Amino acid sequence: MKRFFIGFVSIIIFLVSTTTSFATDSLLGPKGDAEFSTSVQPLSVQFEDLLRNSTTSSERTIILKKAANMGISSDDLSNAQLSAEETAILNGGMNINKNNTIDINKAIVVSPTPNTRVVVAGVSMPDYALWPTIYKQTTSTYCSAATIYTASKYIGANPPSQASIMNFWQSQWGVTYPDLYYMRNYMNLHLPGKPSDYVPYVRRNYAGSQTTFNTDLKNNVLNYQPMILHMKNSTGTTNWPYTTSGHFCICSGLLTWENNKYFIGDPYYFSQYVSSATANNGEHKRTWTQLNTVITNKFGANNQAYVT
Numbered sequence: 310m311k312r313f314f315i316g317f318v319s320i321i322i323f324l325v326s327t328t329t330s331f332a333t334d335s336l337l338g339p340k341g342d343a344e345f346s347t348s349v350q351p352l353s354v355q356f357e358d359l360l361r362n363s364t365t366s367s368e369r370t371i372i373l374k375k376a377a378n379m380g381i382s383s384d385d386l387s388n389a390q391l392s393a394e395e396t397a398i399l400n401g402g403m404n405i406n407k408n409n410t411i412d413i414n415k416a417i418v419v420s421p422t423p424n425t426r427v428v429v430a431g432v433s434m435p436d437y438a439l440w441p442t443i444y445k446q447t448t449s450t451y452c453s454a455a456t457i458y459t460a461s462k463y464i465g466a467n468p469p470s471q472a473s474i475m476n477f478w479q480s481q482w483g484v485t486y487p488d489l490y491y492m493r494n495y496m497n498l499h500l501p502g503k504p505s506d507y508v509p510y511v512r513r514n515y516a517g518s519q520t521t522f523n524t525d526l527k528n529n530v531l532n533y534q535p536m537i538l539h540m541k542n543s544t545g546t547t548n549w550p551y552t553t554s555g556h557f558c559i560c561s562g563l564l565t566w567e568n569n570k571y572f573i574g575d576p577y578y579f580s581q582y583v584s585s586a587t588a589n590n591g592e593h594k595r596t597w598t599q600l601n602t603v604i605t606n607k608f609g610a611n612n613q614a615y616v617t
Contacts (some may be wrong), residue, residue, distance in 0.1 A: 350490075352376075353385040355511045359497070360389045371508055373399045378528050379513070415533060416440045420566040427565035430519035430597075435530050438562020438572045439463070443591030446576040447471045453478070453487050455576030456557040457495055460535045467502030489539050492557065493616045496537075508532045516611045519597055525617040526563060526571075535559035535574065537616035540603040548599040551583050555607065560600075560615075570594035 356376045363369045373395055376386070383396045391399065420436040427434055441463035446455035454474035461468035468474065477499065478487050487495070493510045515521040529536045538558050542549035559574040573593050578586045595603075604613045 349514065350512070352379060352381060352511060352513065356381055357386055357389045359509050359511075360386070367505070369395060370398060371506065375508055375511075375528065377401065379511075379525065418562075418564075418572075422566070427569075429563060429565060429569055430523050432520060432523035432527055434523060434527055434563045434565055436565065437530070438564060439530055439533060439535055441535060441559070441561065441574060443559075443574040443578075444471075444576060445579045445581065445591060449577075449582060450486075451475060452557045452576055453492065456537060456559060457492065457500075459574060459576060460496065460537060460559055461500055464507065464534055465502070465504050466500050466507075468500060486555070489537070489614055489616050492537055492539075496616070508534055510534075510537070510616045512614055513617050514612060514614045517601060517605065517613055519601070522601075522615075523563065525615075526560060529560075529617055530562050535561050538573075538600075538604065539607055539615065540600075541607045542603050543606060548595070548602045550578060550585060550593060553577070564594065567594060568596075570596060571600050573600075 359372045417437045418440045444459045454471035489512045541555045561572045564570045578591045
């Protein structure tokens with residue numbers, strides 16, 4: 310695997326071993342379960358809320374371009390007041406990537422044959438993936454905070470400590486472990502130091518569609534913002550390298566040159582918690598079947614979701 314440093318991020322690639330120190334007891338795994346599940350909001354409602362709370366025309370443009378790339382048209386945003394220019398942006402499906410070429414200050418991992426594009430499940434994926442430093446969760450139950458911290462540091466924000474993030478869930482929202490909506494809300498509303506070209510996150514139900522997943526993942530990679538996953542793995546290590554009753558992590562890209570493996574940044578996959586994770590810096594790779602299965606385990610068939 311050849312690595313190229315081109316940005317302000319960092320990621321790595323590897324094949325995971327199937328033995329772990331907690332392979333037989335899911336209760337010992339990292340906790341990422343919400344104490345309750347907030348009601349599902351349609352994408353249109355989420356984008357209307359984002360537009361309502363935006364303060365500048367540049368923010369609105371970013372939001373509208375993202376909505377267009379996710380299949381939202383002006384007809385879907387009936388409660389939003391759009392100018393003619395904004396309607397044209399939305400209905401035009403313009404790209405939202407921050408740079409037409411890879412920023413020289415980004416750290417990424419690149420295909421051995423760069424400048425190629427491989428179509429996977431109907432989506433032409435980038436021939437590179439994000440490569441963020443994965444920050445280990447500071448306790449076995451801090452996966453939500455560690456995931457927030459990892460994604461935040463990657464985009465150049467200034468997140469507080471993992472302990473402060475965990476305290477925030479409890480003090481501000483009254484929950485011990487957040488769900489995807491709270492993860493989304495924290496990134497959009499409470500993350501200090503977000504860059505001006507930050508693209509707001511939404512919660513998406515991809516309903517098991519690899520095409521939908523890949524489309525959203527492509528947008529995340531082009532915008533240098535990792536996708537946030539919520540999953541669980543009750544038994545065995547076929548689909549995930551350890552068992553867990555619920556867990557948050559990130560997906561940083563699709564490695565088309567590595568047999569179409571999805572590149573996972575996992576705050577729990579460190580030797581402190583998983584004996585097989587020696588020197589792997591929190592990264593592992595999963596096939597579509599493996600990844601979709603563990604997300605399905607969390608949400609049930611046709612209800613698979615993530616923050617994108």
